[in-house]
Amino acid sequence: MQLLLIAALGLTCATPALAADLPPKPVRLxxxxxxxxxxxxxxxxxxxxxxxxxxxxxxxxxxEYRDGTRNVPLMRAAIGPVSDAELDQLARWYSAQAPQPQAHAQP
Known part of the structure; x- marks a missing residue:
C-alpha cells in the first residue's frame, strides 16, 4: 500500500512538470x-x-508550403502569410504533442 501511495504521489508531482514542457498554444492554431x-x-x-x-x-x-516550394494549393491558402515566428510556434506546438492511438473503423 505504501508503494502505491508513493507511486501516485510521484505521478501527481510529475504531471505539472510535463505540462510545463509544452510550448504555449500558437495564436494561428x-x-x-x-x-x-x-x-x-x-x-x-x-x-x-x-x-x-x-x-x-x-x-x-x-x-515550403508558405513559400510555394511545396505546391499544395490547399496548404498554401491555409497557411497564408505567416511570419517565421508564427511558423516556429506551430512547428514547436505540433512536435511537442504526444501521438494518440487511432480508432479503427469496424467493417
Whole structure:
C-alpha cells in the first residue's frame, strides 16, 4: 500500500512538470486544427497526423508550403502569410504533442 501511495504521489508531482514542457498554444492554431486537430491528430480523412513529428521536419514543411516550394494549393491558402515566428510556434506546438492511438473503423 505504501508503494502505491508513493507511486501516485510521484505521478501527481510529475504531471505539472510535463505540462510545463509544452510550448504555449500558437495564436494561428485554429485553421491548422480544423484539419490536423489541436493536438495534431487528424480530424478529416487524408490529413496527416502532426503530433510528435520532428521539429525540423515540421518547420521546413511549413516554410515550403508558405513559400510555394511545396505546391499544395490547399496548404498554401491555409497557411497564408505567416511570419517565421508564427511558423516556429506551430512547428514547436505540433512536435511537442504526444501521438494518440487511432480508432479503427469496424467493417
Amino acid at each position: 485554429g485553421l491548422c486544427a480544423a484539419c490536423h486537430g489541436e493536438t495534431g491528430m487528424a480530424q478529416i480523412p487524408g490529413a496527416p497526423n502532426l503530433a510528435g513529428q520532428r521539429l525540423d521536419y515540421l518547420r521546413k514543411a511549413l516554410q
